[in-house]
Amino acid sequence: MTNSEVEAKNVSGVEAGSASPHRLLFHHLLPILAYSVAALVYTWPLVLHLDEQVPSAITVDRNQNLWNFWWFRYSLLTLHHNPFYNPLIYWPDHQAPGVALWLHTFQPLNMAVGLVLQQFLSLSATYNLVLLASFIAAGYGAYLLVSYVTGNRWAGLVGGLAFAAAPFRTLILGVSTNLYSMEFIPFYLLCLLHMRDAVSEFGLRSRATLKWLIGAAFFLTLNALIDWYLVICVLLLTVLLALAYVWYARRKGRSWLAAQWSALGLMAALWLVVCSPLIIPTMQAAGDASLLSSLPEVERISHSVDLVDLFVAPDNQNLEAPLTNPILANFPSYLPGCHTNLNQCLQRRGFVGYTTMLLAIVGTVGWWRRRSGYWLGATLLSVLLALGPVLHIGTHDTTVPMPFTLLEKLPFIGIMRAPDRFMMAAVATLAVLAGLGVAWLQQRSRAGRWLAAGLSLAMLVEFFAIPLTLAPVTTSPFFTQLGADPAQYAILELPLTQHYTGDHPRNLYQIFHHKAMIGGYLSRQVIDKFSFGADVYDWFGDYSLPPTITADRPSDALVTMLNDYQFRYIILYKWGFKDENSFQQADAHFNQLFTSIGASGSRVFEDAGLVAYHVPEQAPQPLALMDSGWLKAEQSNAGPYRWINKDKATIRLITPQAGSYTLSFSASSFVRPRRLALFLGATQVWQQQIPANATKSYQVAGLKLNPGTNYLQLEVLDGYDSPAKFDPKSEDTRNLSVSLADVRLTQP
Template sequence: MTTTDIGAGVRAARGGAGSTPTPGLDPGPRDVEPRGPGPGSLPPRARPTRARRWPAALAVLVAFCGLSVLLFRDGWTDLGGTVYGGGDAVLFSWYLGWTPYALTHGLNPFVTQFLNAPDGVNIMWSTGVPLLGVLAAPITMLAGPLVTFHVLTTLAPALSGWAMFLAVRRWTAALPAAVAGLLYGFGPYLIGASYGHLHLSFVPFPPILLLLMDDLLVRQRNIRRTGVLLGVAVAAQALISEEVLATSAVVAVVAIAILCLQYRDQVRARAGAAIRGLAICAGVAAAALAWPLATQFFGPQRVHGSIQPPDVAVSDLLTFVTPTPLQAFGPDFAVRESLTFTGNAVEVSGYLGLPLLALLLFIAVRLRRNRLVALCAPLAVVAAVLSLGPHLHVGGHNTGIPLPWRVLELGPVLHNALPSRLSLYVVLAAGIMIAIWLDQARPPRLRAVTIGVSVVALVPLVPASLLAFSPATPAFFTGSQVSNALPGGSTALVVPYPYPQQNVAMLWQAQADFRFAIPGCYCTVPDRNGRSSFHPEPDPLNSALIAVATGASTADDALRQPGLRATFDRFDLDAVILGPSDHRDELVKLLTELAGGPGRHVDGVDLWLLDTP
């Protein structure tokens, strides 16, 4: 090539266009003269050898793991008894238990008959994180799924932040890269996702995809190997979260479009090799994902239409400057204002704060000639605009003003993505910009100033203490009684009946090593029209169980409902199990009548064994 390497200034961000390339790399000859003093033109410092780089990387990993343990300390003081995320924690614990169970018992890990019996569930339409289930299988088999969930919840910010550190380390020194990793791994997005959304909090792959795309589009060394690695990373991300993969693809397309506008000739010259690499990537990913995707789109219990309600989980225009309950510092009036925004409170994750926004604006202007800043600044803006959703929301009110996401949500996959979650990429781009700015500071006095300013800008993002919960598990499910009472492959009605607002029965089933299948679930299943629902359609039995458990009905009223007995008999149950529940006496009365006689109390549950024909 005879043109300037797009990434030469990116990789040599500390030294501008005329900087010496990274040792060991061959970005190609350059035809741009070195700039004089100014942003992006400082001479590069010598890069440390690999032997010197890894101790710093390990130190950052240890530090991030320490921060994560501190953040989730309540769960570590009661390991296996306390977790974060309520019903979502139960859901992911079930998934983490199911994958190794299915694989060790010759079952398809992507579908199950153990939930929503007898119809089953197509897990690929939910958030089954099968890759994490496989990787963490030794922990699950040793300590149980709830411990596995807590370990992965703790590792998620640490490993995600560390991956960001390793990515940014390509262009900066260790300390600036660590700051980028800290913002990415412990910023508002990931803290919010830590409340039970393991598929969203475990995000080390977006920074890895960034590195591989840099290798493919910019460095272009060993295109075949890069294409293979990119395909493996794409498949791995899909097996953790298809949504994150889809939004990463959107952001990658935006980044490529920005590069095309900025470096048209260079991009054109590199397009052929990049396309070959992407073709290899597509082939590898398609081969790796053939089984799960075939199950998802052609297997049983598949769903159609949108899974999430549209235009709800979006970033309010005020989100970026309004602290939420997730932040340790913030005036009460501002936190109350954040609670008026549409969507779940933990999905309001776009907060940056005025100091950080001001710093990012300053960096965008001051280092506008730096190639990486010139890419990340507009990328952050586009990601922020996309996170606003299909219509502009201000102060919790939908103004009806259309926004770009309205077009994107018409396409496949993206209509099931929640726009507010694109705040992940705002933080990713912001972290890179701050790292480049910190890395540019050469004189000690200037470096001290930049570090001080960065601290002031990042302090408002310090997370508040996370709220934990402790699901109670009767000894019946973890001891020998369950295997003595129920043969493998049984079907048991477990009460409280599992549905989105109360799904602890799923945890009990997983802790009993899937000894029995259960009616009901909290996961994505089709309704009678094939549209998605988070629980089975209402029937006389589940409606009665939920109404009595919540106090909305008495047992006598429920027993008068038509079709109740017929629905109960249709499930062909082997047992009924009543665990700890509100309105227990009424539930005992209801279940005794349905089971045809009294049950017996065994290790914290009431058990009815039913005669099957």
């Protein structure tokens, strides 16, 4: 492959005088200054509110990213704890070392920059400066890449703008810092091209080759320190470049191909070594059974680009949106509300701008035989992958399978759950094609140069998406008060949720209160056993105090559990309940509960958003709680009892300290005798035959338990039956095996 086939690097003197002050000024400082001004303009009025507000088009991911910045600093400087493990979320089941954040969009590079900035600036100012720096770096990196490919600085400036201010990036500016921070893609591609040329001109073992090989590995590492989606995108572009080498090797020869592939292999090997401390635990986390690493198919489709997205501007594009939104009338099912409410629309990320598309077409046609082939192929493949597993046109499922269905079957890449992320690669390669279009027009007649200037100006105007939606980062005064308390404890936030995106306000509040909480919004949903255990859900899901089989009074078991797990406060979010009546029911439930145990002053705070109850404090003591696999408690003359649902159930054993404990209980079998076995982990600790229709007491002594939570698994070895099986007139279709009553955990 000749240099002219992918770039004309010496045209217009782009590479001449590499060390001269003139080149430093015009090829580096002035472009950086230009993109700095553009960053302020295209994010207006952010510069006026750096310390007060942040971009907030969609607060779900914004809150998560703000929380990332806070947690990284708080874990290192206050807790002196590994930030990749968080013991303050999904409490109490992940206390030590905490929930692993290896698969979370943690962006360690951004967090490290934020750590430094937060020593001098507020969290809001830090967040905003990281975004502005990303815009400037993205523009500058794309400028260098496009200038190298085209040999034309003006084309480089336009290509840099096409990348930095692309509608895709503008749309996610108020959403996700991890997706917005794609500035290292062009730097990586630039190093790959330099490395290719160094191998061609000086050989594989030359100093120039080594320099650019290290540079490529360095920028690939920076991409990995932002987001794995970026790594997958740039590796896709690398593989395509390696395949392009096969085509050009027809003229360059096999030795040239071998040298180029060797350089790519050495670069990849260096990157694997450098990033192994990040790659290895991430791969291990991918197999963590407590994380839901894949999205349901319907969500994977919703995170795919609809074909209509490519041609219809999002609402934040001031000029095109009024003109293109009528197109949606032809697609009545197209994401209802999406084109009128950005908060209901996580899609519409396929639009790249009409000017960019037009210049890219000119660049493709104009340089078809020389330079545009690779960039066109990379763009088309990236867009095809962004369309997701099945082609959708205006949300109409065409059932046409797309290339993503093959890619998602590959190891590691299978964790990529949002196909629309491939637009990050498409935006970068389209910027190069747009730059090629400008360069081609400028080499034509004077009319061509005027046309290039006119289209460049049109791009400047087209990309305006201002004013940017901003919002302050605020919370309840109660959480600020908790944050001033240096003591470490937990808060129980209600209503219970499925966590994931629904918990994003709770992430934001933790920035202020610094206390452990039962849920949290991470990029990978964590399976929460605590919130949906039988007893806990009765108390905090149904807001009831049914008879309990683990204490004399339900309130005793509840307060003991709260203290054992260091829950100091219960928080009721008024906005979280489905209606006012539901909130009033929950509020009355806890008011009555604490009044009944002599703690009538527990309702300690109320404002427009929440009510807070202080939990009466008592010394921790052993407690057994019914966890999963139990039917509702029933009442007999002898007291309450609970059936195992089918043949498996779990008891949560809470202990204040390690030691030997005794579990006592009464049990009865339905209709016929059954064997009941108890397991701690994989170890069977007890087995007895439970008599039918007669209650018998048992003791399991010598249970070696760890401090905190221990799970005791119960397994009925002889199956289960339904009452309807023995009485055709019965409507009771439950599957019953063994019932338990009077469950107590004590320490001799």
